[in-house]
Amino acid sequence: MRLFRADLHIHSCLSPCAAIDMSPKAIVEESVKAGMDVIALCDHNSAENVGAAMRAGSRVGLHVLPGLEINSEEEVHILAVFDTEDQALSMQEIVYGRLKGSNRPDVFGDQVVANEFDEVEGFNDRLLIGAVQMELRDLVREIRRLGGLTIASHVDRPSYSILGQLGFIPEDLPLNALEVSRNGSIEDLRRDMPGLEERGIGLVTSSDAHEPGDIGSAVTCFLIETPVVGELAMAFRREQGRRVEFSCGNG
Amino acid sequence: MKVRDIADRFDLKTVAGEKGLDREIQGGYCGDLLSDVMANTGDGALWLTIQSHKNVVGVAVLRELAAIVLVNGREPDDDTKAKADEEGIPILTTRRSAFETVGRLFGAGIGRVDG
Numbered sequence: 297m298r299l300f301r302a303d304l305h306i307h308s309c310l311s312p313c314a315a316i317d318m319s320p321k322a323i324v325e326e327s328v329k330a331g332m333d334v335i336a337l338c339d340h341n342s343a344e345n346v347g348a349a350m351r352a353g354s355r356v357g358l359h360v361l362p363g364l365e366i367n368s369e370e371e372v373h374i375l376a377v378f379d380t381e382d383q384a385l386s387m388q389e390i391v392y393g394r395l396k397g398s399n400r401p402d403v404f405g406d407q408v409v410a411n412e413f414d415e416v417e418g419f420n421d422r423l424l425i426g427a428v429q430m431e432l433r434d435l436v437r438e439i440r441r442l443g444g445l446t447i448a449s450h451v452d453r454p455s456y457s458i459l460g461q462l463g464f465i466p467e468d469l470p471l472n473a474l475e476v477s478r479n480g481s482i483e484d485l486r487r488d489m490p491g492l493e494e495r496g497i498g499l500v501t502s503s504d505a506h507e508p509g510d511i512g513s514a515v516t517c518f519l520i521e522t523p524v525v526g527e528l529a530m531a532f533r534r535e536q537g538r539r540v541e542f543s544c545g546n547g
Numbered sequence: 548m549k550v551r552d553i554a555d556r557f558d559l560k561t562v563a564g565e566k567g568l569d570r571e572i573q574g575g576y577c578g579d580l581l582s583d584v585m586a587n588t589g590d591g592a593l594w595l596t597i598q599s600h601k602n603v604v605g606v607a608v609l610r611e612l613a614a615i616v617l618v619n620g621r622e623p624d625d626d627t628k629a630k631a632d633e634e635g636i637p638i639l640t641t642r643r644s645a646f647e648t649v650g651r652l653f654g655a656g657i658g659r660v661d662g
Contacts, residue, residue, distance in 0.1 A: 371582065456600070
């Protein structure tokens, strides 16, 4: 086993709120520069740029996990992180089936689909900032059915977080982890919500990068065999010697 | 009634988007789920919410709302204020709850606006 430096929450130019220079290729280059071993690309309600990022990553030896940051009916953000592009696209299909509206680029921003060579392939017309008309519980179930990790985003922030919107973590919600944003504190969360790790819910911090300079601004290290979803899940549950470390990250 | 008038009359503090204070109020809507507001508010509504992030301004632009009122003492994020200034959507704040604020506004004749 070895330590993998991970940033599991990065947005590309497909997210309306992200910078235009967050192309899949640029994200991979910046992630390598920031010393990452593994990243997850999680655009709002869409996985249309994950394939490009995975291909760009494989050229330089960076593990890119395909993901989405899904906005539930309760307007809670949840990260779905997968191993294969097909899994992410299957989740995207479910999401698109329950997502209404069209984007207004002048109001919310452009949603750029790009390839691994930094070429624009097109623009996504859906209202990606919108809420998927599906309850959190059902979303989590679908993500797990497809083999994905379920991570509640930036729980320390008031907006779009499970604690901000619901105020608590439902007992029967099978989450792999809670994410603390780059300005938040893992220690504070452990103090405020004791017993999480005993319930099998891990903790993670990630950058939620919207600009190139954000990448790696919050890092979580995983002591695992290989950077795949199954191993990450074991690390969150501290099984068979796998574990998560936070002090390794920002050196 | 203009946004400026209700700001004065109900002691709502203008914290951003001053250039939109002369927008006309057609009615009101109250909600904290953006998807619900987008689907159900009418144009020209005064929108009461606790949500203080930047996307509330996007929703206000999209639905041509008159102004946003943040209740319960909530303050807008800095990027929310910047966007509101840019778009000319006033953001007003009050320490009162949504319930109490709606009661006062309704009593003053600001009613439902159909979506």
